[in-house]
Amino acid sequence: MKVKIHTLFEYLLETTEAQPEAFIGFSLSQSPVLGDFLDDLDPNLSLDWNGRSFRGLPELRAHVLREAGLDGICKPDDVLITAGAAEANYLAICQLLEAGDEIIIEKPGWPQAEVLARAKGANIKVVERREADAWALPLDDLRAAVSSKTKLIFLTNPNNPTGRLLSVQDLKDIAEIARAVGAWLIVDEVYAGLEWNDARAPSIAGLYERGITTGSVSKALGLQGLRTGWMICPDPDLIMDAIILRENSSEIMNILGETLAEIAMRAKRYSAAIEVARADGRKTLEMLDAFIARQPLLSWTPPEAGLIGLARLGGYLNGEEFAKKLLAPPYRTFLLPGSAYEQPNHIRIGAGGGASAQLELGLRRMQTLLETLG
Known part of the structure; x- marks a missing residue:
């Protein structure tokens, strides 16, 4: 590859x-800056891994579920902490796609999925967002693009790079489109939380049994350098597959990234x-x-x-x-x-x-x- x-x-x-x-x-x-966190850091913090869970700090995973609106819908073990949303996307795509599989992506959109799909030898279908339609995702085009061969659909919400939002009904319709052919559905939410006129959209992991939500502390919180993100999916086998792949790449999360992200995502802060x-x-x-x-x-x-x-x-x-x-x-x-x-x-x-x-x-x-x- x-x-x-x-x-x-x-x-x-x-x-x-x-x-x-x-x-x-x-x-x-x-x-x-680091000084903003010093009062909440334990100077005796071990710089080994968190020592508690290969899925990431339990407190951090709880924060992720809370902010994604998934409390009571998804379980803490449905969350895997990763090295940013980019690693979460990487783990899901590389474990799900094989040569000859079909993936549907949007354009304009985050280019990572296409790069990885080409490396895996997958067949790529593109759904074009049009400027004349204010960059809305054309659901009829998406519906026409899926087939019995579709293994994965990759979208961003808010769209990266246009900032167009998918509505609640859009997401429900997209979930039904994916469900009709049994496709997996990744929705990258790195900009979630920065909605200007609407409430945060629901996360796909709470709407679809094969839905995968990815996100991070990079954009809304400005903590890109922590390289701390997550994957949320109600399918336990998918999460375990991702853990296994990560064990053979980045292995485990960095403790400082996890710890600082956990502090940053405490509810009041x-x-x-x-x-x-x-x-x-x-x-x-x-x-x-x-x-x-x-x-x-x-x-x-x-x-x-x-x-x-x-x-x-x-x-x-x-x-x-x-x-x-x-x-x-x-x-x-x-x-x-x-x-x-x-x-x-x-x-x-x-x-x-x-x-x-x-x-x-x-x-x-x-x-x-x-x-x-x-």
Whole structure:
């Protein structure tokens, strides 16, 4: 199994040494610092693994179920703590898919599933979200795409990278589409908790017996560096298969990641952090929306949730060429081109990062570049 690089990561590798001064692309909330957690850390904490469960700290798994709205629906042993949502997706996809199996993915969407499916030799079907429909997932297209050969469906909710939300009814309908052919259904929820006008959508693990919810503390809580996420699934065999695969890769979770994530997800602390993240996100998204409305060469459908969205470039402009011009002197501002999601005429706009992103500076520089190109 040879895993080939996807465009998003390739672009990040190419630009890591550019030393930008401003960012219009941060995809996570402002990160806390270690000092914020010191009062709750035990200085005698062993730096061995947690010593209690291969599934992750029981307290952390309880927090995950609470915030996913799955208390009383799923059991603590239905949760496996992983090295971020990326590992959770990896474990599920690699254990479920074999060569020749069929997987259905969405585009634009998180590219990891397609990369892994190609490496496994699976057959890939794509359901296209359309900008003209405000990036809604076309359920009729999904229904038409499934077949008796469909082994797995992979979606994101909120959608990564457009921020479009699936409704409760959407999720129920999707579960029925999967159930009709016995397909597994992964819904990556890394941006859950940052809904701007609606309540958090229900997790698929509570709606479907073959539903797999993945998530992490990376985006809403800004704790990407902890590499702590989870998989939730009511099927015990799937969870055990994932534990077995992880035993032969990352083996066990890092104790600091588990411990800090558990502290961060304690009910009062989590609620306070999410309230701050939502307030900051709303303020920044309003600024971005106003900025885009003033630019003749930009348009977008604002995200319904999460911290990123896709903006269309007008005229002849190409997203990758534009991103490289903006990164170079004198602008020295980073954003991700839409080509990372096979949307070459778009750029990804991010509202995360807090003050360190220097977003207003970056927007001024982007406006200057747009004026020179217009």
